[in-house]
Amino acid sequence: MIRKHAPPLAIAALSLALLDIPAAQAASQTLEKIKEVGKVTFGYREASIPFAYLGADQKPTGLSLDLCSAVADRIKAVLKRSALQIDYVPVNASNRIPLLQNGTIDVECGSTTNTAERQKQVSFSVATYVASPRWLVSASSQVMEPKGIDGQTVVITQGSLNFAVARKFLDDQKLNVTIVQAKDHAESLLMLGTGRAVAWFEDDILLAGLVANASDPKAFRMLATTYAPSYYGLMTRGEDPEFKALVDTAIKEKMASGAFDKLYAKWFESPIPPKGQNLQLPMSEAMKARVTSPSDALVP
Numbered sequence: 001m002i003r004k005h006a007p008p009l010a011i012a013a014l015s016l017a018l019l020d021i022p023a024a025q026a027a028s029q030t031l032e033k034i035k036e037v038g039k040v041t042f043g044y045r046e047a048s049i050p051f052a053y054l055g056a057d058q059k060p061t062g063l064s065l066d067l068c069s070a071v072a073d074r075i076k077a078v079l080k081r082s083a084l085q086i087d088y089v090p091v092n093a094s095n096r097i098p099l100l101q102n103g104t105i106d107v108e109c110g111s112t113t114n115t116a117e118r119q120k121q122v123s124f125s126v127a128t129y130v131a132s133p134r135w136l137v138s139a140s141s142q143v144m145e146p147k148g149i150d151g152q153t154v155v156i157t158q159g160s161l162n163f164a165v166a167r168k169f170l171d172d173q174k175l176n177v178t179i180v181q182a183k184d185h186a187e188s189l190l191m192l193g194t195g196r197a198v199a200w201f202e203d204d205i206l207l208a209g210l211v212a213n214a215s216d217p218k219a220f221r222m223l224a225t226t227y228a229p230s231y232y233g234l235m236t237r238g239e240d241p242e243f244k245a246l247v248d249t250a251i252k253e254k255m256a257s258g259a260f261d262k263l264y265a266k267w268f269e270s271p272i273p274p275k276g277q278n279l280q281l282p283m284s285e286a287m288k289a290r291v292t293s294p295s296d297a298l299v300p
Contacts, residue, residue: 028242030106031078039085040075042068043105046090047186049209050267051111051129051232056274060088060109063267067128067234067251068109074250092184093159097121100235107247108235111206113161114296115230123244124233126251126294130286131203131230133162135223136192136211143198146173146225153178155197157188165227166201185210193219203230205268205281212277229286233296248294255291 034040044060045052055061076084089105096108100122113131114124135154137143146169156163158181170177180197182188189210191197200207204222211220234251236244254260261283266272268281283291286300 028240028246030237030240030243031075031246033103034075034084034106035079039087040072040107041087041089041105042072043089043091043096043099043108043110045092045096045110047184047210048111048206049213050205050272050279051209052109053209060090061273062109063263064109064111064128064234066263066267067254068107070250070254071107071234071247074246074253078246093157096235100237103237106236106243110235111203111232112235113203113230114233114298115161116298119238122238123236123241124231124296125236125244125247126296127231127233127287127290128251129205129232130284130290131205131232132226132228133165133201133230134204134207134226136200136202136207136220137198137223138192138195139219139221141198141221143223146223147175149177149199150175151177152198153180153196154199154201155180155182155188155191156201157182157185160202161230162201162203169227189214189220199223205279208279208281212272212279213275217277229300231290231296231298248296252294255294260291 044065046054048062050062051064052060052062072084072086076082089099091099091105091108091110096110096112097118099105100108114127135146135149143149154166154177156166156179166179180191182191185202185206188200188202192200193214204226207222211217214220234247236247254263264283268279268283271278289300
C-alpha cells in the first residue's frame with residue numbers, strides 16, 4: 001500500500017513496477033509508438049557495402065541490418081511480444097536525418113558517422129565501426145599521393161561528412177581542385193571509373209566495399225594516406241534517450257557475448273553477397289577497443 005505522503009517519484013516507480021516494464025524503456029516515445037502500431041521501421045542505405053545495401057534478392061542486407069535485427073529482438077523482449085512487424089525504408093545521405101526526425105523511420109541502419117554537429121539533431125548508438133577516410137583512384141592513375149590531384153576534378157558523394165574533411169585538406173594544402181558531387185556512392189564510383197573524376201574521397205571501408213563488388217575490382221586502388229578516425233553508429237531520435245539505451249543494450253549484448261566478432265568476420269573477412277567478394281579487412285585495434293568497451297564517444 002502507498003502511504004498518504006509517499007514522494008511522487010516513489011509512486012511513479014511503484015506504478016512502473018506494477019506494469020512490469022523498466023522505467024527507462026517505459027518512458028520511450030519511440031517504444032510507445034512501436035507498441036501502438038505493432039511495427040518498427042528501419043531505414044537502410046542501398047549501396048553502403050557491407051553495412052547496408054541491396055543483396056542479390058534486392059532485399060536490404062549488411063552488418064547494420066543484422067544489428068537492427070538484434071534491436072528488433074530486444075524490442076520484442078521488452079514489449080513481451082512473440083512477433084513484431086519490421087518495415088524497411090530506403091534512405092540516402094541527404095534524407096536519413098529528416099526521415100528519422102519526422103518519424104518515418106525509427107532507427108537508421110546504415111553507415112552514418114557520429115559527429116558533435118549531428119548529435120544536435122539525432123542520437124547515435126555505441127560505435128559499430130571505426131573508419132578513416134582515404135582517396136580512391138583508378139589503378140592506372142599517375143596519382144600516387146594526395147597532392148597529385150592538384151588541378152584536377154574529384155568526386156564526393158552528396159551529403160557525405162567527408163566533404164568538409166576534403167575541403168579542409170585541399171585548403172590547407174592550397175590545392176586547386178574541382179569538387180563534383182554524386183547522388184550516391186554507386187554514382188561516385190561510376191564517375192571515377194569513367195574518368196569524369198580522378199579521385200573519390202570517402203571512408204576506407206565504404207570504398208573497399210564498393211570496389212570489392214565492382215565489375216573489375218582491380219581497376220581501383222586506395223592511396224596510403226589516412227585521416228582522422230570516425231565512428232559509425234545506428235541513429236535514433238535525439239529526444240528519446242530511453243530508446244537509444246535500448247538500442248545500445250542490444251549492441252552491447254552482441255559485443256559481450258562474442259556474437260559481434262562473428263558478425264564482423266561474416267561481413268569483413270568472408271565472401272559476401274552479391275558477388276562473393278571478400279573485403280579482407282581484419283578488425284582494427286581501434287574497433288577491438290570499442291568492442292571491449294562499447295562507447296559513443298567521438299575520441300579514441
